[in-house]
Amino acid sequence: MLIPVIMSGGAGTRLWPVSRRAHPKPFMRLADNETLMEKTLDRAIEVTGSSVVLTVTSRDYYFLTRDEYKKSHKADISHEYILEPFGRNTAPAIALAALRLQSEYGGETKMLVMPADHLITDQEAFKLAVKAAESIADDGQLVTFGIQPTHAETGFGYLLHGEPLKQDNSYKLAAFVEKPDRETAEKYLESGKYRWNSGMFLFRVNDILQALASHAPDVYNSALEVWSAIDPESELTELPVEEFSRCPSISIDYAVMEEAENCAMVSGDFGWSDIGSWKAIRELYESDATGNRIRGKGIMIDSTDCFVQSDEGRVVAAIGVHNLVIIDTGDAVLVSDTEHAQEVKQVVSQLNLQDHETAIFHKTVHRPWGSFTVLEDASDCKVKRLVVKPGQILSLQRHQRRSEHWTVVDGVAKVRVGDKEFLLKANQSTYIPVNTMHRLENPGEKDVQLIEVQTGDYFGEDDIERFEDVYGRS
Amino acid sequence: MLIPVIMSGGAGTRLWPVSRRAHPKPFMRLADNETLMEKTLDRAIEVTGSSVVLTVTSRDYYFLTRDEYKKSHKADISHEYILEPFGRNTAPAIALAALRLQSEYGGETKMLVMPADHLITDQEAFKLAVKAAESIADDGQLVTFGIQPTHAETGFGYLLHGEPLKQDNSYKLAAFVEKPDRETAEKYLESGKYRWNSGMFLFRVNDILQALASHAPDVYNSALEVWSAIDPESELTELPVEEFSRCPSISIDYAVMEEAENCAMVSGDFGWSDIGSWKAIRELYESDATGNRIRGKGIMIDSTDCFVQSDEGRVVAAIGVHNLVIIDTGDAVLVSDTEHAQEVKQVVSQLNLQDHETAIFHKTVHRPWGSFTVLEDASDCKVKRLVVKPGQILSLQRHQRRSEHWTVVDGVAKVRVGDKEFLLKANQSTYIPVNTMHRLENPGEKDVQLIEVQTGDYFGEDDIERFEDVYGRS
Numbered sequence: 001m002l003i004p005v006i007m008s009g010g011a012g013t014r015l016w017p018v019s020r021r022a023h024p025k026p027f028m029r030l031a032d033n034e035t036l037m038e039k040t041l042d043r044a045i046e047v048t049g050s051s052v053v054l055t056v057t058s059r060d061y062y063f064l065t066r067d068e069y070k071k072s073h074k075a076d077i078s079h080e081y082i083l084e085p086f087g088r089n090t091a092p093a094i095a096l097a098a099l100r101l102q103s104e105y106g107g108e109t110k111m112l113v114m115p116a117d118h119l120i121t122d123q124e125a126f127k128l129a130v131k132a133a134e135s136i137a138d139d140g141q142l143v144t145f146g147i148q149p150t151h152a153e154t155g156f157g158y159l160l161h162g163e164p165l166k167q168d169n170s171y172k173l174a175a176f177v178e179k180p181d182r183e184t185a186e187k188y189l190e191s192g193k194y195r196w197n198s199g200m201f202l203f204r205v206n207d208i209l210q211a212l213a214s215h216a217p218d219v220y221n222s223a224l225e226v227w228s229a230i231d232p233e234s235e236l237t238e239l240p241v242e243e244f245s246r247c248p249s250i251s252i253d254y255a256v257m258e259e260a261e262n263c264a265m266v267s268g269d270f271g272w273s274d275i276g277s278w279k280a281i282r283e284l285y286e287s288d289a290t291g292n293r294i295r296g297k298g299i300m301i302d303s304t305d306c307f308v309q310s311d312e313g314r315v316v317a318a319i320g321v322h323n324l325v326i327i328d329t330g331d332a333v334l335v336s337d338t339e340h341a342q343e344v345k346q347v348v349s350q351l352n353l354q355d356h357e358t359a360i361f362h363k364t365v366h367r368p369w370g371s372f373t374v375l376e377d378a379s380d381c382k383v384k385r386l387v388v389k390p391g392q393i394l395s396l397q398r399h400q401r402r403s404e405h406w407t408v409v410d411g412v413a414k415v416r417v418g419d420k421e422f423l424l425k426a427n428q429s430t431y432i433p434v435n436t437m438h439r440l441e442n443p444g445e446k447d448v449q450l451i452e453v454q455t456g457d458y459f460g461e462d463d464i465e466r467f468e469d470v471y472g473r474s
Numbered sequence: 475m476l477i478p479v480i481m482s483g484g485a486g487t488r489l490w491p492v493s494r495r496a497h498p499k500p501f502m503r504l505a506d507n508e509t510l511m512e513k514t515l516d517r518a519i520e521v522t523g524s525s526v527v528l529t530v531t532s533r534d535y536y537f538l539t540r541d542e543y544k545k546s547h548k549a550d551i552s553h554e555y556i557l558e559p560f561g562r563n564t565a566p567a568i569a570l571a572a573l574r575l576q577s578e579y580g581g582e583t584k585m586l587v588m589p590a591d592h593l594i595t596d597q598e599a600f601k602l603a604v605k606a607a608e609s610i611a612d613d614g615q616l617v618t619f620g621i622q623p624t625h626a627e628t629g630f631g632y633l634l635h636g637e638p639l640k641q642d643n644s645y646k647l648a649a650f651v652e653k654p655d656r657e658t659a660e661k662y663l664e665s666g667k668y669r670w671n672s673g674m675f676l677f678r679v680n681d682i683l684q685a686l687a688s689h690a691p692d693v694y695n696s697a698l699e700v701w702s703a704i705d706p707e708s709e710l711t712e713l714p715v716e717e718f719s720r721c722p723s724i725s726i727d728y729a730v731m732e733e734a735e736n737c738a739m740v741s742g743d744f745g746w747s748d749i750g751s752w753k754a755i756r757e758l759y760e761s762d763a764t765g766n767r768i769r770g771k772g773i774m775i776d777s778t779d780c781f782v783q784s785d786e787g788r789v790v791a792a793i794g795v796h797n798l799v800i801i802d803t804g805d806a807v808l809v810s811d812t813e814h815a816q817e818v819k820q821v822v823s824q825l826n827l828q829d830h831e832t833a834i835f836h837k838t839v840h841r842p843w844g845s846f847t848v849l850e851d852a853s854d855c856k857v858k859r860l861v862v863k864p865g866q867i868l869s870l871q872r873h874q875r876r877s878e879h880w881t882v883v884d885g886v887a888k889v890r891v892g893d894k895e896f897l898l899k900a901n902q903s904t905y906i907p908v909n910t911m912h913r914l915e916n917p918g919e920k921d922v923q924l925i926e927v928q929t930g931d932y933f934g935e936d937d938i939e940r941f942e943d944v945y946g947r948s
Contacts, residue, residue, distance in 0.1 A: 299824050301814075313805075315832050316806070317818070319811060319815065320810060332788055335793070344791070375849040405881045427929045451855060
């Protein structure tokens with residue numbers, strides 16, 4: 001039995017301004033309008049044939065992840081989750097995934113660990129690599145996936161292959177090496193013996209737990225403590241904050257793979273990319289005769305080899321510029337030389353230092369019940385579009401400093417204002433005076449689209465008193 | 475008597491996306507938050523001492539111009555206007571201004587012709603130049619203002635000076651030459667005998683009319699015909715479409731100045747700029763230690779000598795780029811190499827070809843009664859913020875395909891819906907069903923701020939049936 005374990009999360013700094021902490025890379029929409037998350041789920045099911053998928057992610061991304069999974073073509077999949085209150089790198093996450101699978105499906109179960117934000121374009125080749133890895137794992141090996149390097153990349157770790165194994169393209173792993181400097185990376189490339197470490201793994205649950213116990217007993221023991229504090233029967237495992245905070249923050253590479261003797265590598269060339277920068281995103285688009293790649297409305301004058309992405313209908317015009325990445329979102333613009341695009345992390349750091357919300361949030365903010373988009377944020381009013389998904393209900397709440405005027409644009413909302421409850425249809429509106437209890441619900445089958453005009457003197461998200469909330473936020 | 479004639483208009487292409495056809499350069503706000511129009515008016519009054527200002531502009535800009543003038547520090551000025559239905563270049567405009575001044579103040583009146591969109595930083599020096607020019611004009615000369623060139627500019631015409639006159643820095647004009655190629659411009663610069671043609675003039679009304687009659691009789695005669703078709707008593711001269719269309723479209727330079735014998739030049743160095751490109755705007759800002767100039771929220775990483783202007787609160791981040799102009803407005807972004815910034819005209823041409831509204835309109839559109847800003851323009855609804863100025867009233871109107879929900883955010887509106895008329899205060903809202911007559915008025919002393927949510931299936935500006943309109947639009 002082979003179960004995919006999808007590891008999702010990340011700081012969302014490398015692809016700012018599209019990817020942000022509140023909406024990181026796995027949720028970013030690519031050229032074909034699918035997200036990396038959707039693609040990863042489809043791939044996970046396709047290559048393993050499993051009817052169960054275990055996802056390890058931040059609890060902040062639970063509802064967003066569930067929404068993405070619903071879009072997948074693969075029905076009848078049983079989704080299990082481990083939700084982290086904060087990140088602790090990959091070793092504790094893999095340890096807890098292994099403990100969960102051991103308890104549920106037994107220690108002989110194999111797990112395929114896949115980051116949620118990688119792209120693989122040749123799924124058939126990947127499937128063959130997974131088959132080979134499964135067979136190697138049956139011999140008690142911890143299997144890594146190595147990617148044939150195409151250039152002297154300094155942003156990845158490398159895998160040195162040892163003796164060939166009987167499976168296709170498979171080797172003992174001779175060494176697990178850290179991100180090299182440029183000179184070393186070039187030597188690795190020339191030697192032909194090194195592969196990029198893709199960050200994907202395949203092993204038996206018992207084998208990885210044994211390796212953790214041997215090589216990283218602090219990770220193993222703290223994970224056991226976390227595990228003993230939770231209900232193993234629940235489909236949704238929320239990790240307890242206190243116990244989980246005692247897990248060391250360490251990657252599986254350092255904790256286990258660099259130390260263990262029983263490591264193997266399947267070498268593959270299946271169109272893998274970690275989509276780690278805007279340069280990598282650019283490669284996903286066809287260029288025109290001048291080398292420009294344009295998504296959205298771009299006007300290029302005397303400009304070559306640029307990548308423009310504008311998703312909010314805004315016009316981007318470029319004149320006399322070359323090899324730039326120009327990314328326009330509703331509230332931010334990035335203009336970067338393509339070769340410097342990875343420095344966008346510094347932009348996010350600066351925004352964080354200044355406590356600027358574009359470091360974290362988009363104009364559209366996702367909530368368990370749907371989403372809202374800020375259309376106007378002024379001193380005299382705030383205007384939002386709310387989308388409430390079918391069957392969802394916002395918290396019963398009130399505000400001290402603002403009144404709200406709601407106009408339904410599409411769908412039928414069930415509204416409570418004070419003691420009254422009534423239906424509000426498209427082209428109907430209502431008024432919620434300051435300090436009045438109210439609640440918004442979508443009892444129908446289609447999204448409710450609603451424009452909210454807030455009037456008053458303060459419009460912060462902290463002026464919400466929640467009294468009842470089905471999502472546990474009251 | 476010296477009366478300033480302010481010539482305003484322009485296609486708004488050279489400073490796109492901030493300047494657009496519906497809101498061209500004179501109305502653009504500079505570093506000190508004043509517009510060129512405001513500055514021009516103040517300068518006109520200051521250097522002439524006149525209590526009358528004549529403005530020649532497009533009728534499309536009349537209300538906008540009046541709003542700008544109201545902001546001026548100069549009170550008690552009598553404003554007269556000549557409104558063009560379309561542009562016919564400068565010769566017909568100057569001819570009609572001269573005819574109007576002749577009829578009103580007599581042929582000995584002098585006129586100082588000033589484009590509305592130039593900047594002059596040394597007003598004292600300019601005042602001295604105007605004094606000299608006035609004295610020369612008294613001798614029957616047509617006076618131009620020449621600017622000491624600082625570089626071999628190919629975007630301006632040049633003035634070749636002849637014999638010195640008795641006034642300071644004053645010469646007979648030896649030749650009036652067209653925009654040169656680079657090589658010629660460099661020769662002009664080296665020779666020291668050429669000045670840039672600033673496009674400002676000072677002459678007696680009778681002298682310019684006589685010169686027009688001699689050297690451009692078609693302009694002169696067609697202007698006379700236009701003049702005979704209008705009421706000379708009105709403060710607001712609206713040029714009749716049919717007669718004005720028969721005026722040839724030609725500049726005063728070609729029509730008169732290149733031909734006339736009685737031309738002089740006052741040479742000046744008074745910090746003049748025609749603000750003809752983003753490069754010129756950039757020079758109005760102080761640069762930081764890395765050569766960057768930033769207006770709004772800019773984050774610069776490994777970037778030098780860039781100019782960033784972001785006026786809508788959006789973040790602009792630049793990485794590894796140099797000597798770029800990055801201009802962000804609510805609905806468009808320009809990224810241009812500084813030396814190529816004048817090619818922005820090509821962007822506007824392309825947008826015009828595609829009938830794209832960012833070529834012409836801003837998110838905020840000015841109307842005689844105030845302005846509106848589109849906050850959301852989607853298939854299911856349109857949301858606008860309306861600002862109605864004190865004492866103003868929108869047309870009595872109705873829509874076939876949309877209903878409107880109004881929420882007043884500030885001020886007190888007088889509203890008519892169907893047969894009812896009532897006041898709507900801040901935090902009150904009302905509903906205008908499809909096909910219902912309605913009207914919005916601001917009877918108060920402060921602006922009315924109102925959020926309008928339109929619902930229906932079509933939201934174009936052409937779905938307005940106007941029944942009564944104080945601005946003549948019904």
